[in-house]
Amino acid sequence: MSYGYFTGREYVITRPDTPVSFTNYLGLEDFVSVISHNAGGYSFFKSPQYHRITRFRPNGVPKDRPGHYVYVRDNDTGEYWSLSWQPTGGSVTGYESRHGLSYSRFSCERNGIFGEQTLFVPLGDDCELWDVKLENRSGRERNLSVFGYCEFSWHHINIDNQNFQMSLYSAGSRYTDGIIEYDLHYEKDGYQTFTSNFTPDGFDTLRDEFIGEWRSETNPDAVESGYCSGSLGTTGNHCGALMKRVTLEVGQDARLLFILGEGGEQAARGLRNKFSAPVAVDKAFDALAKHWNGKLSALQIVTPNPEMDLLINTWTPYQAGVNVLFSRFASFVEVGGRTGLGYRDTAQDAMCIPSLEPEGCRNRLLQLLNGQSSLGYGLHLFDPAWFEEKKDKEPEFKSPTVIPGFDKTTMIHGIEDVCADDALWLVPAVCEYVRETGDLDFCSLSVPFCDCGVATVYEHLKRSLDFTASQTGKNGVALGLRADWNDCLNLGGGESAMVSFLHVWALGHFVELADWLGEEDDAISYGSLRDQVIRNCEDVLWDGRWYRRGFTASGRVIGSDENAEGKVFMESNTWAVLSGAAQQERALSAMDAVDENLYTDYGLMLNAPSFTAPDDELGFIGRVYPGVKENGAVFSHPNPWAWAAECMLGRGDRAMKFYNALCPAKQNDIIDLRRAEPYSYCQFIMGKDHPLHGQANHPWMTGTAGWAYFAATQYMLGIRADYGCMRIDPCIPSDWKGFKAVRRWRGAEYKISVHNPDGVEKGVVSIMQDAAKVDAVLPVPAGSVSIVEVIMG
Ligand code: GLC
16 A cells, blocks of 8 residues: 655655655755654754754654654643654544655644644755644634654763663753743754744753653643643753744634744744744745756756656665765664765765766865875775864863763774775766766876875776786685675675676776877776786686676675575676676676576576575575575666666566666555555565565665665666767667657756667667758756757668
């Protein structure tokens, strides 16, 4: 069954009792909230590890507590409810939640009172606005009380969760002139506020006074009685709770604003002044829509596949953008105990959406380049702040209690902790950024390595490629090291086919870049390295019908017909093809093996059959249950590799079959099986070897979004920015008569119509640009519009 529907750029939840929380992200700068469709969730400032604003009790019962709640009480009857269904709960009828781009809106009609609560973080301000609207539809005068409530957190997540000795005795709150100020006495910048654009009729700042003994957010004392107690003080658990009495005549409406802010009382006054008039709130809300319309105008499509249109036009770039911002650290599953960047994840995220986030990608690339060692490998997990020069020379705050942190001498890990793929992703990521923006100068920027020395971006890329070339095993294939892309395949001195094929891909990207930059010697030498790696892969990795996954340190083959478990792997086969290494016959056979062995109705499994017993030579993979995560689940992230590989082979029908199987929007009617949002790709879906086959897990924080966008737009729709032109080479289902796309590139707009009169899957017979015949689309001046007609055949 379904719990909601897509409309425009929103997903509307019409039954709030979904099997799991459907979440959304508010805030695109420093103030961020992760919020569920029933207003549960948390906020943080800059870091979800070090600077949390509101508290969250993750993976708890009941789900998603606490949150950013608005309660309404009918003072004539004593009845009360929350605008977001939870936390009061009760009958689900009359409730609706809308998740949009950087905002969430909850509404309901209870007892003749319509209420709506919109949460968003305005651009340019460090706060979350709660825009509340009420309307009396009951035909009689109503006396109501409205309560805004949130629970404050200690800043550091570990202390908030574990060290109550510190958190309970160093937090305090006060109330002045309608502003609740919460402070962490130990911390210089430890202030948050909760205020409103009205004069409150009551407040509480102590959580346990507002909620009451042996109660919960479902039935707080203050709401039940209709009175806040004006509690405040030092020590204990703190909240922001403000109450306003509202009388509504028949048909009358009211609008109230709550403001959850970072910073102290002065900052709150500034925010309150700025947003006191509703028109200022509307303006800030409209600015968000403008922001997203601008970003998404990089590409808008109309195809015969409506779910693909929904995802590519809105939800997939939105999810990918969220990943560029937060790496993998803030969701309801990864609840913010880490800060910084995962190397490979961030590099891939940045690689996939430079058209939407050129500046964001550039910043991320610089951080990653800075997190590369002079030997060429990347720091698997690092915080860019480690390498940033401190601008203000103020001494760092020294807590009286030890706060868990990093030992600076061990920040730069050695070879034993290197993931073999990490820095290779840097090469295509930089190339994609330059292809999109034309910013060739980026290649000659000087960037320090994390350990010692400085080099140009171009030189950094060579170090990545050289590092992999220097790390090969007995069979001449790249060493698996701590892990390759697959975190659970820990081959150490064993060898990884995926890394060698990724090396081939990265070398291909680099050679094109070197050519374009006129670095002929490099183009030749790295081109011949590429040929050599391909020859070796073909010699030792072909298994007869597909490509092997690699070798263990003792020389056992992995991903071969001779294995009883883990016979076929997705990574080696998709990358053999996608990298351009595999020749046609083997490539077709390898991808047929993927289809035959790994395809399910919910996407492609990572490997089959799953492993049933631990095998320390393979690593962690055998310690994961069969059909779960890296052990035989439909791991979503590599699925787009298969779409792209099929497009390399010209099989558009097959690519679309794979695309549709994973497509979350196509599962809107089977949410009880899927158990995840239909607008977000999830990290994995239980594979065939698990009884819950089809259940999707771990939404939002996955490289799938970036890769889905990359593969669908560049390979399936075939619209690909290159250094001096834009290539158009679609690979589509044979029953598509064509499609349309509007692509913004380097400041100009290209209106592209693709026609497929003969029902082919691949092949372009002509491209007309502004009525002239061209081989590829040529750049037109920024600000202009170019009309492109493509005929396939
Ligand atoms: C997770 C990790 C990613 C890894 C993948 C496969 O998504 O964030 O780095 O590649 O799992 O193990």
